[in-house]
Amino acid sequence: xxxxxxxxxxxxxxxxxxxxxxxxxxxxxxxxxxxxxxxxxxxxxxxxxxxxxxxxxxxxxxxxxxxxxxxxxxxxxxxxxxxxxxxxxxxxxxxxxxxxxxxxxxxxxxxxxxxxxxxxxxxxxxxxxxxxxxxxxxxxxxxxxxxxxxxxxxxxxxxxxxxxxxxxxxxxxxxxxxxxxxxxxxxxxxxxxxxxxxxxxxxxxxxxxxxxxxxxxxxxxxxxxxxxxxxxxxxxxxxxxx
Amino acid sequence: xxxxxxxxxxxxxxxxxxxxxxxxxxxxxxxxxxxxxxxxxxxxxxxxxxxxxxxxxxxxxxxxxxxxxxxxxxxxxxxxxxxxxxxxxxxxxxxxxxxxxxxxxxxxxxxxxxxxxxxxxxxxxxxxxxxxxxxxxxxxxxxxxxxxxxxxxxxxxxxxxxxxxxxxxxxxxxxxxxxxxxxxxxxxxxxxxxxxxxxxxxxxxxxxxxxxxxxxxxxxxxxxxxxxxxxxxxxxxxxxxxxxxxxxxxxxxxxx
Ligand SMILES: Nc1ncnc2c1ncn2[C@@H]1O[C@H](COP(=O)(O)OP(=O)(O)OP(=O)(O)O)[C@@H](O)[C@H]1O
Ligand SMILES: [Mg+2]
Numbered sequence: 001x002x003x004x005x006x007x008x009x010x011x012x013x014x015x016x017x018x019x020x021x022x023x024x025x026x027x028x029x030x031x032x033x034x035x036x037x038x039x040x041x042x043x044x045x046x047x048x049x050x051x052x053x054x055x056x057x058x059x060x061x062x063x064x065x066x067x068x069x070x071x072x073x074x075x076x077x078x079x080x081x082x083x084x085x086x087x088x089x090x091x092x093x094x095x096x097x098x099x100x101x102x103x104x105x106x107x108x109x110x111x112x113x114x115x116x117x118x119x120x121x122x123x124x125x126x127x128x129x130x131x132x133x134x135x136x137x138x139x140x141x142x143x144x145x146x147x148x149x150x151x152x153x154x155x156x157x158x159x160x161x162x163x164x165x166x167x168x169x170x171x172x173x174x175x176x177x178x179x180x181x182x183x184x185x186x187x188x189x190x191x192x193x194x195x196x197x198x199x200x201x202x203x204x205x206x207x208x209x210x211x212x213x214x215x216x217x218x219x220x221x222x223x224x225x226x227x228x229x230x231x232x233x234x235x236x237x238x239x240x241x242x
Numbered sequence: 243x244x245x246x247x248x249x250x251x252x253x254x255x256x257x258x259x260x261x262x263x264x265x266x267x268x269x270x271x272x273x274x275x276x277x278x279x280x281x282x283x284x285x286x287x288x289x290x291x292x293x294x295x296x297x298x299x300x301x302x303x304x305x306x307x308x309x310x311x312x313x314x315x316x317x318x319x320x321x322x323x324x325x326x327x328x329x330x331x332x333x334x335x336x337x338x339x340x341x342x343x344x345x346x347x348x349x350x351x352x353x354x355x356x357x358x359x360x361x362x363x364x365x366x367x368x369x370x371x372x373x374x375x376x377x378x379x380x381x382x383x384x385x386x387x388x389x390x391x392x393x394x395x396x397x398x399x400x401x402x403x404x405x406x407x408x409x410x411x412x413x414x415x416x417x418x419x420x421x422x423x424x425x426x427x428x429x430x431x432x433x434x435x436x437x438x439x440x441x442x443x444x445x446x447x448x449x450x451x452x453x454x455x456x457x458x459x460x461x462x463x464x465x466x467x468x469x470x471x472x473x474x475x476x477x478x479x480x481x482x483x484x485x486x487x488x489x490x491x492x493x494x495x496x497x498x
Contacts, residue, residue, distance in 0.1 A: 050371050074377040081375075088372040091363070102376045 001026050002158070002190070007046060007056030008214075009039075016042050017053070018214030024207075026157075029184050029191040031201045033240065034211030040194045041085060043211065044160050047192065048080050049073050060158075078106060081151030085162040087143040089135035089150070095122070096131035099150045106154060121149040125179060141172040145179070152183065161193040165200055173197075177204050198240045202226065210236055264459050267381070271389055271455075274382035281387050288391035293398065295356070296349045300399045301406045303344050308332055308407030311340070312414035316421070325419075329426035330433035332411030333404075337434060337442045338498065341404040343490055346396060346449030350482045354457035357388055358478035361461025362471035370462060385458040389451060396450030397443040404439065441497045448493060453482040 002024035009017040016039040024030045034040050045051040046058055049065050057066050065076055081102075089098050099118045103109060109117075122131065125145040135143055144164055151159055164180060165173040177200050184191045195201050201208055202222040210218040210225075210233065218225065218233045225233060311332045319325055361384060364370050373380045408430070415421045460478035464470045 045371070048375050050374055070379065074379070077375060077377045082372070084368045084372060086367060088368040090369055090372070091367075092360075105376060105378055 001059075001061060002047060002192070003057075003059040004043075004047070005057045005059065007053040007058065009042060009046070009051065009053050015214055017046070019056070020211075020215055022209055022216045022219070024190065024192055026190045027188050028206040029180070029193060029204055030207045030209060031193045031195050031205035032209045032211055032216075033195050033198065033201050035240070036196055038211055039214060040196070040211060041162055044082075044162055044192065044194055048077060048082055048160060078154070079157045080160065081154065081156035081158070082160040083144065083147045083151045083162065083164055085166070087135070087147035089143060089147055091135050094132050094134055095127070095138070095146045098135065098146060099153050102150065102153045117153065118149075121153055122146070124152075124183065125149045126175070141168050141176070144168070144176060148176075148179070148183075152187065152189075155187065156189060158190045158192070161191065163194050163196070165195070165197060173200060180204055196240060198237055212236060263463070264455060267385065267459050267462075268455055270381050271386050274379060274386050275390070277382070281383065284383065284387040285390050288387045289395050291356075292349065292353050292391050292395040295352050296345075296395075296399055297402065299348050299352060300345050300403050303348055304336070304341065304403035304406040305410035307340050307344055307403075308336055308410030308412075309414045311335055311407070312411040312419070316415065316419050325421050326425045326429055328415045328419075328421055329408075329411065330429040332415070333408050333430040333434045334438060336404045336407040336411075337439045339442075339490075339494075341400045341407060342396075342442045342446040342449060343486065345400045345403045345446060346453060346486050347483055349392070349396065349399065349450070350453040350457075350479055350486065353392070354453035354482050355475045355479050357454060357457030358460040358464075358475045359471055361385075361458055362464035362474040365462055365464045366467055366470060380462065385462065388458055389454045392450035392454035393447050394450075396446040400443055400446035401439075404442065444497070445490065445493050448489060449486050452485050452489060456482040456485065 004020060004022040004024075006019050006021060007017055008015070008019055020043070022032075032040055032043065042051060046053055047060075049058075049068070053066060057064050059065070060076055060079070063076055065073060068076065089095070090101065093101065096115075096118050099121055100114050103114050103117060107114075118131065122128070125148050127142060127145050127149065130138065130142065130146065135146065138146065148161075148164070151161075161180065165176050168176065180191065180193065181204050193201075193204065202225075205222050208218075208220060208222055208225045209216050217236070218228070218230065220228070225237070228234065312328055315328050315331045316325060319327055319331075361370070364384070370380045370384070373383060412423075412426060416423045416426055457478045460474040460481070464474040466473070
């Protein structure tokens with residue numbers, strides 16, 4: 001369970017998050033949708049403690065992470081996997097080494113066991129014969145898949161996705177969407193996905209949260225959102241479609 | 243007057259803040275040194291990177307520095323018949339000053355800049371954030387090994403530079419300028435103490451700290467995409483070089 005309580009964050013004088021409240025259900029896919037530059041990445045980074053709020057609290061499974069020291073925060077972070085907007089693979093390592101990295105850091109496993117997990121995860125995301133390639137040799141979509149494999153290497157309870165499909169062609173987009181749904185069904189983990197693509201949001205989300213001007217302005221199932229009579233929600237959807 | 247103070251004060255405030263942040267990074271690095279995991283493998287990899295990347299260029303600069311020193315001092319000393327002192331002058335200058343300083347400057351150009359560029363790229367492509375999300379502290383994983391590697395390798399490279407420089411000086415002095423070989427060597431042994439060499443190596447280790455600390459600092463505080471990485475790289479080289487010269491003066495004043 002992730003509870004975000006009244007967080008505010010400004011950069012210089014620009015208010016990005018403004019008294020934002022949001023609860024994220026465990027074991028479900030929650031999609032946070034909003035305009036480009038609206039603070040989606042900033043919100044996601046708050047959830048994993050990469051950015052600290054100016055005020056407010058973020059509570060992960062009952063632990064308030066807003067004022068934790070590095071050591072305790074690192075403990076909490078072991079529950080997490082995160083896929084960054086541009087995958088953020090380590091470009092000095094092969095794809096295989098990237099996926100193995102969290103395993104080497106946090107698990108006492110033999111090389112053979114690690115290799116097995118790496119192969120499994122890469123298979124899961126539909127990547128073959130890339131273990132020994134460098135990230136720079138992969139296409140954008142393959143990098144995102146590899147980033148996803150790394151994010152789920154430790155079978156985290158919570159996985160954060162920053163725009164997993166942005167910048168991909170429609171076919172790749174669909175296949176990543178399917179991958180997210182399938183992975184969540186298999187792992188039963190809590191997925192938080194950031195998006196500005198309304199169509200893919202409706203296909204993957206159990207719950208949709210709309211971020212607008214620093215606040216969550218509407219929360220609901222895709223059906224609730226789609227059939228909402230709230231003029232604001234309708235305009236929001238229309239704006240994102242355009 | 244107030245406007246003048248503001249005008250003059252802003253860079254000063256910035257400079258003081260920057261120094262503060264660099265010192266904080268150093269303290270944080272030291273505190274991470276003593277917490278497991280100790281990253282021995284990463285440290286060795288960095289030592290290889292610092293050493294292998296620099297050894298050729300350090301040898302070339304060392305050799306020619308020794309050679310030109312021999313040439314210059316020979317022409318100077320010949321005026322009062324002091325040719326026999328050429329060897330010891332070369333050796334003393336190399337071990338005390340030019341070995342450590344030139345080595346540090348070359349390593350700053352090759353390795354310090356690479357550290358800034360590599361960490362800067364990792365910063366702007368969110369690889370450093372990614373480390374954090376995987377519960378790996380970037381200072382311990384990235385900064386600490388680089389600083390330790392530079393502190394350990396700079397003295398090694400400096401010994402190479404000292405040695406090659408003296409050999410270069412010998413070649414010019416004995417083979418080209420026909421100074422007596424026995425005298426050349428005897429004067430070196432006579433005048434150069436182990437302490438001279440040792441103090442030079444301490445300087446080198448200190449310069450290693452400077453260039454790696456600045457390189458890492460500029461790297462991890464990079465903002466603004468590829469352009470920012472370029473800026474960080476240049477700034478790290480300039481700032482490291484200046485600090486090497488400044489600290490060289492003070493270290494010399496304290497040690498000799
Ligand atoms: N570290 C930072 N320092 C200063 N400003 C920042 C920082 N991070 C984000 N911002 C600003 O906060 C705002 C929101 O940024 P954010 O990256 O969260 O947008 P986003 O919703 O993820 O957009 P996109 O869909 O383009 O990724 C932007 O105006 C950005 O300039
Ligand atoms: Mg974003």
